[in-house]
Amino acid sequence: MALSGRPGPPSQLTLIPHDTELRAAARHLARRRFLTVTAAAAALAFTTNLPTRGAFAAPRLHTARITDDPFTLGVASGDPLPDSVLIWTRLAPVPFEPDGGLGQQRVDVSWEVALDEAFALVVRQGTAAAHPEYGHSVRVDVQGLDPDSHYYYRFRTGAWISPTGRTRTAPAADAATASLRLAAVACQAYHDGYYTAHGHLAQEDVDVVLHLGDYLYEYAVNSAGGARNYTDVVLPSVFNRETTTLADYRMRYALYKSDPDLRAVHAAHPFVVTWDDHETENNYAGAVDENGSDPDQFLIRRAAAYRAYWENQPLRADQLPEGPDAQLFRRLRWGSLAQFDILDTRQYRDDQAYGDVPHVPGPESDDPARSLTGDAQERWLTDGWGTSTALWNVMAQQVCFSQRRMDLNAEAKVSMDAWDGYRASRGRLVAGAKAAGVANWMVLTGDVHVGYAFDIKDDFDDPDSATLGTELTCTSVTSGRNGAERPANWDTYLRANPHLRFYDGRRGYVRVELGRENARADFRIVPAVTTPGAPVSTAASFVTEVGSPGLTPV
Template sequence: MTDRLRSHRLDLSRRHLLRCFGAGAVTALSLPLARPALADPVFATYPFQLGVASGEAAPDGFVIWTRLAPDPMTIGYGMPSAAVEVAWEVAEDARFAKVAQRGVAVARPELGHAVHVEVGGLMPGRPYWYRFVAGRERSGTGRAMTTPALGQRLDRLRFAVAGCQHYEQGYFTAHRHLAAQSPDFVFCYGDYIYEGRGDRLRNGPDGPQEAVRQHFGGEIYSIGDYRRRYAQYKMDPDLQAAHAAAPWFVTWDDHEIDNNWVDSVDQDGTPAPIFALRRQMAMQAYYEHMPLRASSLPVGPAMQLYRQARFGDLLDLNLLDTRQYRTDQPCGDRWGAGCADISRRDAEVLGTRQHEWIVGNLRRSTARWKTLAQQVMMMDLDRDPGPDTTENLDSWAGYRVPRERLLGSIRDMGVRDVVVLTGDEHQNYAGELHIDGKRPGREAIATEFVATSITSGGDGEDQRPATIAIQGANPQLKFHNSRRGYLMCDVTHERWLTDYVVLDKVSERNSPATSRIKLVVEPGQAKLLPG
């Protein structure tokens, strides 16, 4: 993709370029007459308002991203309806004294003037620094890392797990703390944005509460709506700091499109062809704002997001998509008592192709740790400690057959050292996975770490009384906590350590972060131990 973008030039006349750029916030200057070229612009305001990011790390490179948006919340976001050249550099040092790769990409209006550069030809297993230049303007600097060579010995890996960042419910201070820890990468499990309308007030347990800050506009449906919502989130300096600190591996959950969507079904009963249009626009905006490869470019209302990254002989990171191929939630998608549909034989969470893909990856893996990086809780919890059974039907608990199929495959293949990373719950959980959580077997099949939200749910509390009762009724659940924050995983061949980092408040800026608990898994046994 990089070579194609670098060599491509639009055949525009000088008169056409000046007419297009003169109508917008950019003026074309210094246009060579010898050959048609893209514009060398001068911007009325800083064009890198949305920061920079990297992702999709590989042994020889990674993706670097930015989006030109001098005025992100307006129609046209301060850019003309024309393509613009953006120069980029990747260096071996933060001062750019030794540049490793450089080139020119094209920011196209069809993609909201986003830039995705797939950088290659780099050395494995080391940090690099990158930046962009458009006209006379230079972006901030980001730090990225290549992964080790395939099969290479890797002694240690440190990475963060984060997501569920509702703009109206708190400040993104957790991202600033995450950035300060300089992880090797960040896994974002989804709910990067929330799609709802801007509301000054929301109903809380103690009555009406004023939003910490407010979404721009109503619920988002069009490509312009989604672009502005991403822009509002990405202008946050704490989120920009986390993106600049390390490469991200991203996947979505539901709010990037619509609450609790699966496949062609939304929560409002919208006709499938109409919802497909919304999915198509939401997926394009998601691609435009994430550091993804061209292989994830949407095709209509579909997008390839399940994929694998390998970190030497230490860890295989398998990123799953539990939304796009899932059958409709059972029992009317109600939180509460289950129904016969939770045991449907034809139910799917991953779909047949993705299920076979992940089982094959696990079977072939020679890494010490095999990770399933996904969105919704796999642990089977009875969420009502009384005589009735209460299920979260938007989790794997609503899909018993697909869950049993996956965990049974792991057990039957004899695959050990499987760790599941999850979000969505807006609470921290840690537990052990069995085929039937209601009657745990003698030995767990895998372990699961569930990360709380960055802000969703507000400040929270250390432990909810209701969840204390749930933990008492579910011996496979070893820990829970209801503060906001993220996970920091420190992985070696001898142990997997997960640090639950929490904040006192997200309703106030600059809240301190502390380690709430550290939990360890040792090779060969899916058992949680104190760290």
């Protein structure tokens, strides 16, 4: 049991403030109703369900009463700045209960950051509260650190000490950094297999990991863990339903973070995270869910999903949702080498055209008023390119940016859920990148459960048009189960899309090294995820030269 005697179970990160314009954009339901009393009430409930002080504060738990390890969900760090990094944990001695086994009491947690793994050289320390209103999650924005430095961190409550995490700060803003090693991951459906790729990534020498969405899936997970096919574990029936409530989402994160490989990769590297659709619901667009339900009711669910996401990720207080709205797009810099623009392509988008199925582009999808990012985020992105002094401009986002024709017909079908379904929106970004003189543009993408390498063309229908940048999709960690080296449509896609330079259907991640002369991308794959312990290998590697966009195999 968890409680004895308890019955039952901004600096260099530039953020757009929650000003009037942004709030209007976040709440705008394009071609739909505005928030009614129901959704407004949900927003109020989630906005006001915050920790309080004084007589109304949650009672403090005496930590001696915690009789089981509360650090079952591990530790994490994220969004490194030159002088700070965010460290995270969440207390859950009974992780598969809605309250994690701690009831509605707050818990004091001490933390320390050191130069060495033995914590002989502690440089920062303090105490934070794990509030029940935040699912007993703990986040500390550790300030006053040295740029471009590695640190170790841990938490303690009562007699319990967390696992040790390793993190780092970014270089100083004007530092002439020689290189940056990163990895991009996405799409980790628990029920589709083991997180073997994360286990290997935990051993990689990378500076930061970008998680590009679908960290969580809302689908039911049966008692055998789906494709994991457990024989010695029986998962509780609470997981065998779709997530819709805050309690559902909190417990689903606990299930995912119960995986040792996921805990290991978080402990090994700082993460920069953004969501796609499944953290809330499949293929939702703004306030419209996949079934076209009442938007007011969906926004209640979205508020729950967004709140649970923030509670379970190494995100700063700036990203705390206000009801069904959250400020997730943000900017991170790595010295003078790279600028990272982290996008949110779900919260502000117009509904998918033509019923959200592959379709030939037409008047509905090509309406110039349609947007995948929303106007405020689009302006923030293009304005940021205009002021960027970085050698590399990396756009970390969710769905395929490059054109992806799905057949060989003259009028080919494309995905209405990706940028192909919002061609005017994509065209504005391409124009913005050209106007800003972005010379070394790299787009990192998740979502599609395969590895792609694209040359970004000025005109995708003209193979001889200028190449403007590079897009790399990172396949999935597990989603889609084992995958194949050459999916059934492999030949069709390569013939239909001359700018597609690589296509592989196996699971894994992409590892990228940005340098002063070029960038190298390695597509790292595992042959199977439905059984644990598969080895990792490199399926293909490409280089793109500074000042000369386009991919060359190596």
